Amino acid sequence: xxxxxxxxxxxxxxxxxxxxxxxxxxxxxxxxxxxxxxxxxxxxxxxxxxxxxxxxxxxxxxxxxxxxxxxxxxxxxxxxxxxxxxxxxxxxxxxxxxxxxxxxxxxxxxxxxxxxxxxxxxxxxxxxxxxxxxxxxxxxxxxxxxxxxxxxxxxxxxxxxxxxxxxxxxxxxxxxxxxxxxxxxxxxxxxxxxxxxxxxxxxxxxxxxxxxxxxxxxxxxxxxxxxxxxxxxxxxxxxxxxxxxxxxxxxxxxxxxxxxxxxxxxxxxxxxxxxxxxxxxxxxxxxxxxxxxxxxxxxxxxxxxxxxxxxxxxxxxxxxxxxxxxxxxxxxxxxxxxxxxxxxxxxxxxxxxxxxxxxxxxxxxxxxxxxxxxxxxxxxxxxxxxxxxxxxxxxxx
Numbered sequence: 001x002x003x004x005x006x007x008x009x010x011x012x013x014x015x016x017x018x019x020x021x022x023x024x025x026x027x028x029x030x031x032x033x034x035x036x037x038x039x040x041x042x043x044x045x046x047x048x049x050x051x052x053x054x055x056x057x058x059x060x061x062x063x064x065x066x067x068x069x070x071x072x073x074x075x076x077x078x079x080x081x082x083x084x085x086x087x088x089x090x091x092x093x094x095x096x097x098x099x100x101x102x103x104x105x106x107x108x109x110x111x112x113x114x115x116x117x118x119x120x121x122x123x124x125x126x127x128x129x130x131x132x133x134x135x136x137x138x139x140x141x142x143x144x145x146x147x148x149x150x151x152x153x154x155x156x157x158x159x160x161x162x163x164x165x166x167x168x169x170x171x172x173x174x175x176x177x178x179x180x181x182x183x184x185x186x187x188x189x190x191x192x193x194x195x196x197x198x199x200x201x202x203x204x205x206x207x208x209x210x211x212x213x214x215x216x217x218x219x220x221x222x223x224x225x226x227x228x229x230x231x232x233x234x235x236x237x238x239x240x241x242x243x244x245x246x247x248x249x250x251x252x253x254x255x256x257x258x259x260x261x262x263x264x265x266x267x268x269x270x271x272x273x274x275x276x277x278x279x280x281x282x283x284x285x286x287x288x289x290x291x292x293x294x295x296x297x298x299x300x301x302x303x304x305x306x307x308x309x310x311x312x313x314x315x316x317x318x319x320x321x322x323x324x325x326x327x328x329x330x331x332x333x334x335x336x337x338x339x340x341x342x343x344x345x346x347x348x349x350x351x352x353x354x355x356x357x358x359x360x361x362x363x364x365x366x367x368x369x370x371x372x373x374x375x376x377x378x379x380x381x382x383x384x385x386x387x388x389x390x391x392x393x394x395x396x397x
Contacts, residue, residue, distance in 0.1 A: 003027035007036035018120045030119075059094060059121035062150045069143040078139070079105050097121055110134050124287055125270060132278040142277055149273040153266065156352050163363045167370055174374035181381045183218075186211035189385050204387040246293070258358050259293075261351050264322065266291045269348035275341030282308060296322070313340065326350060 004018055005027060024041045031038050064085065071081035079102060086098035097118050104114035112131035115122040126146060133142035190211030214221060235241045249255050267288055274284035285304045289297050299320040306316035314331035317323045323331065327347045334343030 004042045005031050005036070005038055006040045007031050007038050059097060059118075061122070061126065062147060062154075065143045065147050065150075069140055069147070072140055072143075078111060111139070125274070128274065128279055128283075128287055129277045135278070145273055145277060149269060152269060152348075152352070156262075156265065156355060159356055159359055163359045166363070167366050170367070170370045170374060174370075174377065177374075177378055178381065181378065181385075182210065183214055186381070186385060187215040187218075190215065204384045207381070207384045258355065260296075261324075262355055263292055263296060264324075264327070265348045265351035265355060267296075267322075268327070268344045268351070272341045272344030272348060275344060281313065281340070 003024060027041055028038050067085055068081055071084055072078065076084065082098055082102050082105070086095055086102060089095040089098060100117065101111075101114040104117065105111065110131075112127050112134055115127050115130060129142045129146055130139065133139045186207060188211075190208040249259065270288040270291060271281075271284050274287060275281065279287070282304065285300065285307070289300050292300060299322055303316040303320040303322055306319065307313060311319075312332075312335055314323070314328050314335060317331065318328045327350075330343045330347050330350075331340075334340040337343075
């Protein structure tokens with residue numbers, strides 16, 4: 001859910017924010033983490049998840065970073081570079097965000113402050129990286145680091161999406177064919193076999209009874225199916241429903257280990273980027289906590305407490321189940337060499353390779369299984385429909 005927040009900055013200016021959060025207290029907490037003093041919180045109704053035509057435009061953060069980096073390397077000042085990006089932008093909402101950033105830069109505020117005014121478009125990780133680069137004068141290096149980081153994250157996401165496309169198509173096509181047989185073909189056969197039903201197997205009788213029911217109450221069944229499908233689609237757009245589905249996936253032993261590795265990969269890659277950008281480890285741990293599931297966030301909170309008390313990173317993470325044997329050894333190497341950021345990124349790369357291997361194996365296994373299941377279902381419906389013909393052929397002989 002989205003919440004509209006009116007908040008006060010340390011400069012005395014009142015700002016309006018739009019924050020996605022679980023409830024009002026979570027929205028208040030997120031605004032406080034960004035350095036705001038919250039004055040009021042109000043639930044903001046958004047229908048983008050239900051009406052696609054009113055979907056909020058997503059800010060092209062990676063493209064913005066790449067273009068800004070190219071313009072800065074070409075010798076333009078920061079204001080000139082962002083003005084150039086605003087001039088070429090055709091979408092009104094994105095153009096408005098860029099103009100707001102330019103206005104704050106002209107007022108003398110740093111870039112991190114200007115970006116922080118638009119938390120819905122510039123995530124906390126991005127703002128923190130820019131803020132750290134302002135202390136060292138390495139904005140180009142920070143932008144390069146973020147582009148590389150986001151590209152690596154997108155590679156893993158694209159692999160998962162591409163691996164799920166073919167199974168999803170198989171399921172959709174199988175359902176459509178099955179629905180066509182059950183809704184259109186079976187009712188036609190049920191009229192032909194009305195006088196033969198008593199001599200048919202039980203499953204054939206049930207199938208033909210379904211055909212007669214569809215023929216007699218077709219509109220009622222269509223209306224009910226529409227309500228069910230619409231309710232399912234609406235439910236999948238709700239954050240609470242998606243969280244429940246993720247919790248169910250975590251309860252499956254065959255998926256739990258791989259989901260654990262996937263989350264650790266994102267977590268360590270983000271920590272590595274923040275560390276190499278100069279963010280202190282405790283601050284980086286707090287910022288990356290949102291990438292983990294609620295159960296892992298509790299483990300991370302305990303590990304962070306141990307680090308604050310003086311324990312090493314490798315000990316704290318290993319003690320609370322946020323590593324694997326390989327990751328522990330690499331963290332220890334990073335602690336001895338002082339290259340924690342680099343080692344964390346290597347851990348993430350190791351996890352990414354493990355996820356890629358598992359996705360490839362799972363795809364090769366699930367595709368033939370789905371084809372077999374769909375073939376059995378469709379073939380079963382066809383065979384049950386043709387049982388009366390077999391019966392008639394047998395009686396003629």
